[in-house]
Amino acid sequence: MTRVLTARPNHTIATLNSAASPRVVIRPAAGGVAVEIRPLVRTRGARWRLGLAGAAILAAALFGGARLARVWEAGLKKGSFQDLPLSTLVPVTLAVGVSTPFALLGLVALAFAEEQIEVTQDSIAIRSTAFERTRVRIIPRREVSAWVETYRPLPPWWTWAVRRLAARAGGRLVPLAGAAGQREKREIGLCLARATGLPLLAASGRPIEGPETAKILR
Secondary structure (H helix, E strand, O other): OEEEEOOOOOOOOEEEEOOOOOOEEEEEEOOEEEEEEOOHHHOHHHHHHHHHHHHHHHHHHHHHHHHHHHHHHHHHHHOOOOOOOHHHHHHHHHHHHHHHHHHHHHHHHHHHOEEEEEEOOOEEEEEEEEOOEEEEEEEEHHHEEEEEEEOOOOOOOOOOOOOEEEEEEOOEEEEEOOOOOHHHHHHHHHHHHHHHOOOEEOOOOOEOOOOOOOOOOO
16 A cells, blocks of 8 residues: 655655555655665565576676687687687677676665665755765755756766766756666656755756656655
């Protein structure tokens, strides 16, 4: 059973699930709103999906690595690389060797990442935890002019969402909700917009209008 608290102008939204605690929790707070993004590994389904994704990446790397090894072996024996030019073989080998560890590292970061966004009357605090390190960013609320969806490659590098969510503050974009998915980012952005009275802008620059109630996915 899902209970939704409806937001009015300058108020906030909270989505609560009585059966199971949702991964993204939004609570009203004094003068603003508090958003909590919990680790993916807290649910069995997410653990299975992450495990399967890791296994698929590893299997693909092993398959590609085995084929590349045969090409290297044949080329070195013949003294020439006819099947695949050396100018192509070297970058492809480096790509497989470098991208696989980074992809697995990114999955680990996604699995255990946590984030808290606290909006008060005076400031916006973003606390991000990954690899057992916590980074705290505090932005004066008066400097924030809008919430923005963008396709710019903002940090963190390990996020699985192509579309990023950020706060526009002082002419720069401050990324947030890196561990959230595409749909979760949209709902978080709408809730922050309602809580602060600032617009949520799409990548095209147009304002995004959401329903009066929103559902935060588990």
